[in-house]
Amino acid sequence: MPQTDNLQATMDDLSAQGIHSILTQFCDLHGVAKGKLVQLDDLKEWVENGAGFAGPSIRGTGLGRFGARSEYYGRVQLESLRALPWMPGVAHAVCDGYAGGSPLATCSRQLLKHQLERLKARGWTLWVGIEPEFFLLRQDDKGHWQGADAQDGLDKPSYDLKAIHRHHAFLDDMRQTLTQLGFRLQQIDHEDARGQYEINYRFHRALEAADRFMLFKMAAHAVAQKHGCVFSCMPKPFAAMPGSGLHFHLSITDAQGRAVFQDHSDALQLSLTAYRFVAGLLHHADALSALCAPTVNSFKRLACSDSASGTTWSLV
Numbered sequence: 001m002p003q004t005d006n007l008q009a010t011m012d013d014l015s016a017q018g019i020h021s022i023l024t025q026f027c028d029l030h031g032v033a034k035g036k037l038v039q040l041d042d043l044k045e046w047v048e049n050g051a052g053f054a055g056p057s058i059r060g061t062g063l064g065r066f067g068a069r070s071e072y073y074g075r076v077q078l079e080s081l082r083a084l085p086w087m088p089g090v091a092h093a094v095c096d097g098y099a100g101g102s103p104l105a106t107c108s109r110q111l112l113k114h115q116l117e118r119l120k121a122r123g124w125t126l127w128v129g130i131e132p133e134f135f136l137l138r139q140d141d142k143g144h145w146q147g148a149d150a151q152d153g154l155d156k157p158s159y160d161l162k163a164i165h166r167h168h169a170f171l172d173d174m175r176q177t178l179t180q181l182g183f184r185l186q187q188i189d190h191e192d193a194r195g196q197y198e199i200n201y202r203f204h205r206a207l208e209a210a211d212r213f214m215l216f217k218m219a220a221h222a223v224a225q226k227h228g229c230v231f232s233c234m235p236k237p238f239a240a241m242p243g244s245g246l247h248f249h250l251s252i253t254d255a256q257g258r259a260v261f262q263d264h265s266d267a268l269q270l271s272l273t274a275y276r277f278v279a280g281l282l283h284h285a286d287a288l289s290a291l292c293a294p295t296v297n298s299f300k301r302l303a304c305s306d307s308a309s310g311t312t313w314s315l316v
Contacts, residue, residue, distance in 0.1 A: 004044075010078060011043050017083055019091045024051040025214065026074045026095045027108060029060025030294070033214055035074065037090065043076070050075035050098055061097070062106050069100040080211065085180045086222040094211045112207055119252070124260060129203030129249035130213050134220065135195050135237055136167065137230045145237065147195020148229040156309050160190045167197075170227045174199060177219050183212065192309045193241040203249060213246075235293070236301040242313050243301035 024046060025035035038051050050073030055063025064070050074095030081091050097107025104110055119126055136148040152163045164171065171188055178185060184202040191198050204212060217233065224231035236243035252260040252273075261274035281288065293299055302314050 006078065007044055007047065010081060011040060014040055014081065014083070014091055017091075018089055019083060020089045021091070022046065022076065022081070023084065023087065023090050023092050024074050024076060024095050025092060025218070026097055027214055028058050029106075029108070031108075031214075032059075033218055034058060035095070040091070046076040046093070047078055048075070049073060050095065055099065060106055060108075061099075061104065063099055063104075071099065072104065073098040082181060085177050086219070086226070092215065092218070094214075109207070109210070112210060116206055123255035124252050126206040127203050127251045127253065128206045128209035129200075130209055131198055131200055131245075131247040131249075132213065132216055132220075132233065133191050133196060133198045133244035133246065135193070135232045135234065135244060136170065136197060136224060137195060137232055137237070138228070139230075145230075149195060152194045154194070156192070157190055157194055157196075158192045158309070163190045164188070170223065170229065171197070171199075173223045173226065174220065177223055178216065181215060181219060183216070191242070191244075192311065192313060193238065193243075194308075196242070196244065203251075235295070235298045239300075240308050242307050242309055242311060245301070245313060 020040055021037045022040055022043070023035055024038055025033050027033055034053075036051055036053070038046055053072040053074065055061050055070050055072040056065050058072055061072055063072060075098055076093040076095055080094035084090050084092050094109070096109055096113075097104040116126060137145050138148045139145055149163055149166055151166060152160070154160055157163065175185055175188070178199070178201065186200045186202060188197065188199050190196070199216075201212070201216075203209065217231075220231040233244055233246070235245070254260055261271055261277065262269055263271035263274075289302070293302055301312065
């Protein structure tokens with residue numbers, strides 16, 4: 001279908017759903033969702049040129065304050081448009097970063113797309129399964145942050161069913177919201193810290209997995225607020241409890257859909273490519289920590305520390 005026809009069909013479909021605005025979303029260097037509301041009627045503009053933002057106001061772009069490349073343009077990815085259950089009349093759109101009419105190299109999504117093209121040249125597809133861990137928090141009368149459930153007091157609360165029962169309203173609201181957004185949920189459990197949970201959903205191609213995680217966090221913030229709580233992916237909010245991680249399950253398939261990392265003749269059923277992949281991760285672990293643990297609080301989670309549950313669930 002020609003681009004113009006596809007645009008009009010998308011606009012007609014969204015209008016029929018009562019959509020009048022688009023939440024154009026990208027993320028900064030810290031992985032924080034940023035964006036603005038724009039009108040659906042101008043969808044052609046947002047797709048072809050993008051919604052404009054002051055470049056220097058966005059962490060990590062490296063854009064100057066003046067000149068043709070001082071403006072960050074988030075171009076709407078048409079296939080990503082979907083209605084937001086918690087914002088009536090608004091559809092969410094993932095954006096690619098541009099500046100001066102060209103793809104912005106410091107845009108994390110553009111960078112990921114570039115690397116995935118290198119894999120594609122080999123006939124490979126990278127798949128990522130993400131395990132989001134998070135805390136559900138409230139402030140007490142003195143303004144101190146604590147777990148949203150005052151009865152969640154076990155020293156080793158992993159898989160506590162009583163806590164799941166007490167917070168079933170929030171967890172089921174998350175289930176319904178994520179399902180409406182197209183997530184295929186797999187499991188929900190109480191994690192190893194008080195007030196900590198994990199919601200797992202099906203793996204996807206790497207770019208879609210990254211987009212979906214950003215949407216997951218936006219949904220969780222909205223649903224938690226609805227239930228009088230605060231959702232937090234902060235790595236180490238409490239010194240004496242385990243922190244929150246974001247485990248990645250990585251796999252690669254070739255052009256025939258075969259698992260590149262699998263070899264049934266090996267004792268661990270791993271191929272030579274898999275061993276080399278793991279060796280590369282270990283060799284570059286120090287440098288990778290700058291990406292995987294970019295904040296002071298991230299390093300606090302990695303450091304040895306006492307924990308009420310007896311573990312930190314991180315390696316030093």
